[in-house]
Amino acid sequence: MKEELAPHVQDINRALGNKVSEQEIERELSSYLNVYRVSLDTAKRSIVKKHGGNPATLAMGVSKTLRELMPGEQSVNLLARIVSVNEKDVTVEGGSKRILYGILGDPTTTIPFTAWEPLSVPLAKGDVVRVQNAYTKEYRGQVQVNFGSRTAVAKEAPTALPEYKPGVGQPYVGKPTPVRVVDLREGGSNVAVTARILSVERREVEVDGAPKAVFSGVLADETGKTQFSAWKDFTLKADEVLRIEGAYVKSWRGIPQISFDERATITRLKPDLLPSSERLNVSPRMWIEDLADRGGAADVTVRGILIDLREGSGLVYRCPECRRVLRKGACRLHGEVKGEPDLRVKAVLDDGSGALTAVFDRELTEALLDKTLDICIASAKEAMSTEIVRDELADLLVAQPIEARGNVTSDDYGLMMIVETAKLLKVDVQAEAREMLEGLEGSA
């Protein structure tokens, strides 16, 4: 114990400019760790602060595996492999800034990372890096690693960590955690689900330049449905009920999806253990607050009120190159182009527990308006403004209770539903009020 702590004692000592004796620091550190049982990181920062030093000058974080990371760590050291890395321009405090983001992996798990400051070494997929003084945050229920101005990143030999192969990770240690489909969260690993396969198909994909077969489809339990990908041929068939142990959870734009490979154990169960495919294949009704907790979901139904139409609703013109909606006749990427007309609605759907942006495509919008695109173009020409279509939609939709079904994804701007089907909600208000009133009087 004492020997393990020695480098940290020296680190604290250095941060304090040697003004406190090593024995004193050792005694305090041991008290924080053994009596008060705080984390090493917290202990070190507290001691430095107590003696008037600046905790930011602590050089040595605590080495951890990715699996051990908790949200809110101020200084951690990691040895990890760059699983993926990308550049992105973001607006920070009014200015534009280029940041790196991607995924770090080690034998325990994978975790997203963001580098907010330029790094001294370029990062490429497959690099093994030693990271010092990174910090962690929680974003949508998942731990994220951040590299800030104090973070040092150095490359290590590629052999310092076992090579990362998607789907061919290290065997899991310990028992899998049973999870219901509705509770699947991005980043989960070694989970166990009991579910019925609703559909499955074989696809050929390319992994690192080599063709590979993946068996993907939809599975469900009583709580919900999810996409799955099996990276090994388990001869899965539609309708069968399985227990899948040792799966991991990835997400596509916020929608958690389950994946499993040869590390997983598949047990076939009795078909009557779960409701029929037909019953499971319904789109579950969810509250937006729960969707926000999950980060998204496939094929769900939300009931709420369209409380606002967003800009860019109604008759729009799209760039023929990239399909972006033109602003003032110009595409953000391709400049002035001849736009192609389209109809869409981007509305705020609020159910009292949360809000999401609901996007209705041309077909749905035409159905809502009971007018074709051509008729809309004609009436816009006559009125010399496309606003007339938007106004008509606002008249029709704003304050309307609706039921919408579709996939819900999430990004920095919140939740978005790509609406598959929608209908105006007709509720028997009296029946529901009577039921609620009876419940109230019954409990009084």
Add this chain to the structure above:
Amino acid sequence: MIREVAWRLFASEYNDANLEAEGTGERPPSYIVTPLGAKVNRVFVVGVITDVENVGTDGQPMWRARVSDPTGTFHVYAGQYQPEAAATLSKLKPPVFGAIVGKSRIYSPQPGTTYTSIRPETIKAVDETVRDFWILEACRSLRKRLNAMGEAQKMDPLTKEGLVKIGVKEAIADGIVQAMNHYGRVDLSRYTAMLAEGLRYLLPEYREPIAPGEPVVEAAAPAKEEPPREPDESEAKVLEIIASLDKDGKGAPWEGILENATSKGVSKDSLEESINTLLDKGLIYEPILGRMKKI
């Protein structure tokens, strides 16, 4: 920046609030915390817009609308910074069912006095079905808070974590703890009565004022505890008087109502009280000063 949810809550709960709270982040949003712990930044209200008035000047109009629901009245103010809402309000012809999405506002002219209002983002005239659905949603939302607050009042010590553990969402648990710290133990029976009142408003067997002389039909499920603000006999009488005196469609004149009420055994004090309650409930409104009209 995640969009703030639009709360459905009754005017009476909203107007009971006098606590402001600030969120976190770069541009912290401000909230009004109600005695039941609703932490409101945005509201969605559907009620009867009973009057719209320019309380500003012709050059710089400030439109004020009164919007009543079954429990009380919301005050909505739209000025030059809410051009769309102001334009809509200026054109509305009350009484009309209106749906309003807006931001919560609290104003305290002096210590101990606070006024809550709404700064509208969107205003739209709607029909009765939208209003009725809103009342149902407001009731549901109120019931959720009543249940959570009931649990919170049983907890000692009260913590956000404790509430989250029994299934209360974190955002709501946060509001409840703030409300308890500020308002103390609020009397929940008042809000239970408000909930019952909201629900009865939707049910025809409770809604129709009973005309004198007609046999009184006992409701299928008699209330065990009569809430104090049920439309009582004198309110029903006053409502009838107003309807009968409104011959030209411009509303019943005050003098006529008073004369008629006195002859039917309703005292002036009781008449004034009934009129105020009926105004609050949105069953009547004042189209011009001194005249009352049934909605």
